[in-house]
Structure formats: C-alpha cells, structure tokens
Amino acid sequence: MPSWLPSVPYPPARDDGYWAPITSTLDWCEENYYATPYSAEIVNTLTNTLFLYLGLRGLRNCRRHAHPRIFTLTFLGYLLVGAGSxxxxxxxxxxxxxxxELSMIYTTCLMFWATxxxxxxxxxxxxxxxxxxxxxxxxxxxYHWCGDPTFHQNAYALLTACVLGRSMWVMERNLRPYFRRKAQASSASSGAVTEAEKREAARIDRRDEAIxxxxWKVIGVGLSVFLGGFAIWSLDNIYCSTLRxxxxxxxLPWGILLEGHGWWHLMTGLGAYFYIASALPPSRQNSWLTLWATQVWGxxxxxxxxxxxxEYELQWPSLWTSIxxxxKRASANGLAKRSS
Incomplete structure (x- = not known):
C-alpha cells in the first residue's frame, strides 16, 4: 500500500453476527460481518440501493409523464428484486x-409470456x-430440491436471452420502415397517393429510422454494462482468495473497489433499467399477467x-454520464427552455 494513501486495516471476519448462523447455499467473496454485526455483507447489501433509487425514479417518471399503468407495476417489481437482494x-x-432468486425467475417468466x-x-x-x-x-x-445455484443462474440467463431476442425482433419488425413498408404493401389496396401523403410517409420513415x-444505442449501452458486470462477478468468483x-x-476504504459482486449489482441494476423490455399490444395493457420488468426501452x-x-421522446443528455x-415532448421542451 502506498504510504501517501491513507487507509485502515480490515477488521477480522466474524461468524457471530446478528443474523447468524448462515443458512443460504451461497456465501459470496465479501467477508462476513467484518464491518458491522448487523449486515453479513455490507457492500453487497448497500449496492442494492441503486435498484431502490432507480425503481423510485421510474415510478416518479411514470406518474409525471402519464406512462401506462402497467409500467408502475413493472417498477414495483424492479424494487422487489432490489429489496430481496x-x-x-x-x-x-x-x-x-x-x-x-425466485423473484428474478418469476418476473422473467412473465416477460417471457408477455413477449x-x-x-x-x-x-x-x-x-x-x-x-x-x-x-x-x-x-x-x-431448484428447491437440488439446491444448485448454477441451475438457477442458467435458467435465468436462458429466459432472459429468449426475452431480449424476441423483443429486438418485435422492435425491428414493427418500427423499421423497410419491414413496415413490406407489410403495408402486402395488405394495402391500390389507390392514388397524394403528394402530402408521400411527404408525411417520408417524414415518418425518417423519424422511425432515427428512433x-x-x-439500438440504448440496448448496446445497457447490454455492455450488464455483460461487464457479469464478467467482473465471474472474476470475483474465480479469484476470490487473491482478491481477499x-x-x-x-x-479500507480502497478494498471496497475490489468487491466484484457489488459491481455486479451496480452494473446489472443499471443495465436492466436501460433495456430489459418486452412489448404488448394495447388490448393487453391492463392484464395482471403483464407484470414484467420492463424499463426505459420498454x-x-x-x-x-x-x-x-x-408525443414522446427519449431524453438522454449524455451517453455515459446520465440516465x-x-x-412527453412538451415536458422535454419545457425543461429545455428552463435550462437555457
């Protein structure tokens, strides 16, 4: 440790904390009860507050901008995952x-059905x-019978991959002008098209291409952050003794930066907020089965x-430094005027 960088030694790990004994089938790389007897893994616990913050932010955004009520439920589900962790x-x-763990599975299963x-x-x-x-x-x-965490992780990863792949396909099929024009051409009746209609169609095509x-930028950033968190978590599992x-x-406090599972919480929480999504037709918006973790992209x-x-737009002032x-477009214009 450089002499110019102040630090304090790590307190010893304990096995007599407030919640002892440990009964979970998983015990992560962070040492137990070294900081306080009231939290077994203090960093892994506190990093979940990002889920709580983003969940509350999402609920506030839904109320302010009149998003469908289903998204209020999805952010409540997002909060539940964070609170459970x-x-x-x-x-x-x-x-x-x-x-x-099971709240993640159930939420993803609902996403699977809805998608x-x-x-x-x-x-x-x-x-x-x-x-x-x-x-x-x-x-x-x-999972309850075998108690193997690898089974849960593989099931969750497979379900999530299916949901994301299907959602991306729905997005492309319904919004990409090329595919939309092909669908319209196969069902449209022949008739004269006015110049005004051509101009409006061209405007819509340019708008949707930009969207x-x-x-895809939202998806790319979200996926990069999510997979980056997974990579750090994997290294935390493989090289635990070295990291300790x-x-x-x-x-302390510099050793906190080497808590890989904490970085997993921060990065997957942010990545999920960015892009975990599904799409439902308007007729399904009020069904109880639509409780899935759909965030900004959704x-x-x-x-x-x-x-x-x-009527709506994505507000994202900076790619890497803002959420x-x-x-609503009127709200965005109002914010821009007040900030200028």
Missing part, C-alpha cells in the same frame, strides 16, 4: 435467498400462459408500437 445479502438466510404472446390469437396466449406458469413452478420445485438508431488478499493489503417501445412517437428517461 438487499435482505439476502444482509442476512445470508435461505428464505431471503429464495426471495431474491411471445404478442401478435397471437386465442387460444395461443392462454396455452402459452399455462405453459409458462408450469415452467415457473417446475423451476421452483427443481431505431437511438434504441489484495483487499487486506490495501486496506416504455419507449410501447409508445412507439401504439403510434405515439410524436435516460422517456418524457
């Missing part, structure tokens, strides 16, 4: 572990709902699928 890392108790039933007719949505519910129950029973570019040795060598995509691109939000 907060409780799990504080206590390292098995019931709290299940709250943390794949889009554009289908009965009885497909009902059958898909029954199948997805059976999948969620099956994952729960198997698609910015949407380095933390003790450099002392809100914007929903407005676009409802043909409201001229995007979907606002």
């Amino acid at each position: 907060f409780a799990f890392h504080t206590t390292l108790k098995y019931p709290m572990q299940l709250v943390d 794949f039933e889009f554009g289908t007719r009965q009885p497909v949505p009902a059958l898909l709902g029954v199948g997805t519910a059976a999948l969620a129950v099956g994952i729960t029973v198997w 698609i570019v910015l949407m 040795r380095w933390r003790h060598a450099i002392g 809100i914007w995509l929903r407005h676009c699928l409802n043909g409201r691109q001229d 995007p939000q979907v606002v």
